[in-house]
Amino acid sequence: MHQAVITGTGVYTPEHVITNAELVEAFNAYADLFNAENAEAIAAGEIEAKPHSSVEFILKASGIEQRYVMDKEGVLDPTRMYPRLRQRSDDEPGIMAEIALDACHKALKMAGRTGGDVDLVICAASNMERAYPAIAIEVQKLLGAGGFAFDMNVACSSATFGIQAAADMIRTGSVRRALVVNPEITSGHLEWRDRDCHFIFGDVATATLIERREDAPHGFLIRSTRCATEFSNNIRNNNGFLRRTRPDGVADRRDMQFMQEGRKVFKEVLPMVAGHIHDHLTETGVATEDLHRLWLHQANKSMNDFIGKKVLGRDPEPGEQPNILQDYANTSSAGSIIAFSKYSDDFKPGEIGLICSFGAGYSVGSVVVEKI
Numbered sequence: 001m002h003q004a005v006i007t008g009t010g011v012y013t014p015e016h017v018i019t020n021a022e023l024v025e026a027f028n029a030y031a032d033l034f035n036a037e038n039a040e041a042i043a044a045g046e047i048e049a050k051p052h053s054s055v056e057f058i059l060k061a062s063g064i065e066q067r068y069v070m071d072k073e074g075v076l077d078p079t080r081m082y083p084r085l086r087q088r089s090d091d092e093p094g095i096m097a098e099i100a101l102d103a104c105h106k107a108l109k110m111a112g113r114t115g116g117d118v119d120l121v122i123c124a125a126s127n128m129e130r131a132y133p134a135i136a137i138e139v140q141k142l143l144g145a146g147g148f149a150f151d152m153n154v155a156c157s158s159a160t161f162g163i164q165a166a167a168d169m170i171r172t173g174s175v176r177r178a179l180v181v182n183p184e185i186t187s188g189h190l191e192w193r194d195r196d197c198h199f200i201f202g203d204v205a206t207a208t209l210i211e212r213r214e215d216a217p218h219g220f221l222i223r224s225t226r227c228a229t230e231f232s233n234n235i236r237n238n239n240g241f242l243r244r245t246r247p248d249g250v251a252d253r254r255d256m257q258f259m260q261e262g263r264k265v266f267k268e269v270l271p272m273v274a275g276h277i278h279d280h281l282t283e284t285g286v287a288t289e290d291l292h293r294l295w296l297h298q299a300n301k302s303m304n305d306f307i308g309k310k311v312l313g314r315d316p317e318p319g320e321q322p323n324i325l326q327d328y329a330n331t332s333s334a335g336s337i338i339a340f341s342k343y344s345d346d347f348k349p350g351e352i353g354l355i356c357s358f359g360a361g362y363s364v365g366s367v368v369v370e371k372i
């Protein structure tokens with residue numbers, strides 16, 4: 001049996017930033033337009049007026065200060081409220097493959113490898129721009145990688161589930177070097193017209209390179225992985241190829257976007273995650289005192305504060321549980337990998353940390369790593 005080591009990570013960050021102030025200004029302009037257009041029906045009590053959003057609420061409820069997006073102008077146009085992306089021909093790289101490739105190149109560079117060294121690509125993300133051919137196979141070709149590639153979707157837990165799949169294949173010897181890539185264009189599936197969730201998501205792509213220990217003198221040894229799922233409708237998206245067959249599937253775009261019962265998610269996911277981490281650490285023989293850092297899924301600051309406190313049994317010290325959501329918002333599967341990528345350089349050999357994602361499904365995935 002081989003051992004699997006993370007030797008490189010890469011983050012692609014889009015160039016457009018939307019601050020909370022810009023987001024709220026656009027949302028409020030959209031709400032005013034909606035209310036003016038529907039003034040009679042609102043006065044007659046047939047439909048409800050759209051209330052304004054607020055910068056203070058967003059920061060307090062989520063900890064998010066800004067988000068990166070692939071297109072700012074379409075999102076902030078009050079008559080549109082979703083991104084405008086360039087039409088691409090079938091013969092040029094798709095947008096997911098393009099941003100995935102950028103993150104992959106950064107991860108390969110960090111490890112001193114090239115695309116040709118890779119023999120497995122897993123594209124693990126919440127939303128795929130098409131059903132087939134797999135985005136991962138397109139990335140495999142663009143990288144000049146060998147072996148095989150496939151897509152997988154476990155919503156926010158896609159990265160950790162992908163790392164488990166890749167690490168298992170490396171351990172058993174069926175592949176030598178794997179890239180798990182998470183291109184998340186969440187701006188495409190966020191309902192920017194809904195004030196309850198319009199602030200939640202941002203775009204990004206992350207990549208993680210995993211190699212056999214004998215090929216990798218430095219990096220983060222994957223000590224153990226653990227995945228769990230439990231069905232819930234509280235985070236849901238009804239888009240898909242059957243949409244046009246449903247009577248209400250074409251008329252209202254709301255149904256095919258991200259929807260959630262945020263409060264229920266908060267209440268139900270927290271104990272699931274805290275219990276999952278506790279059990280995983282116990283099974284791995286890692287005491288919480290020996291845990292140097294938690295790189296958590298990035299959905300909500302209070303949620304992460306709660307998990308950090310529950311796992312460590314005290315308030316985390318600065319740097320023990322770094323958040324990136326204030327800058328990136330929730331980037332679905334990529335969040336914990338951005339945190340890992342940006343806050344792991346200072347680890348010394350023997351120090352242990354835990355990457356943990358959680359979200360729709362429900363799903364939770366954790367990876368215990370040790371610096372070597």
Ligand SMILES: CC(C)(COP(=O)(O)OP(=O)(O)OC[C@H]1O[C@@H](n2cnc3c(N)ncnc32)[C@H](O)[C@@H]1OP(=O)(O)O)[C@@H](O)C(=O)NCCC(=O)NCCSC(=O)CC(=O)O
Nearest residue numbers: 053054057061155156195196262263265266299300359360
């Ligand atoms: C979504 C939340 C930030 C919302 O915060 P709260 O629960 O505190 O707030 P709430 O929805 O109860 O709303 C409180 C009050 O504020 C109002 N309110 C809502 N939105 C507002 C806005 N933009 N501006 C001003 N006021 C607003 C509501 O109408 C309500 O009013 P009143 O009090 O009058 O009724 C939070 O619940 C959360 O983060 N939950 C966890 C979500 C999560 O982790 N989801 C996973 C995402 S999925 C994921 O990560 C990806 C994946 O799995 O694929």
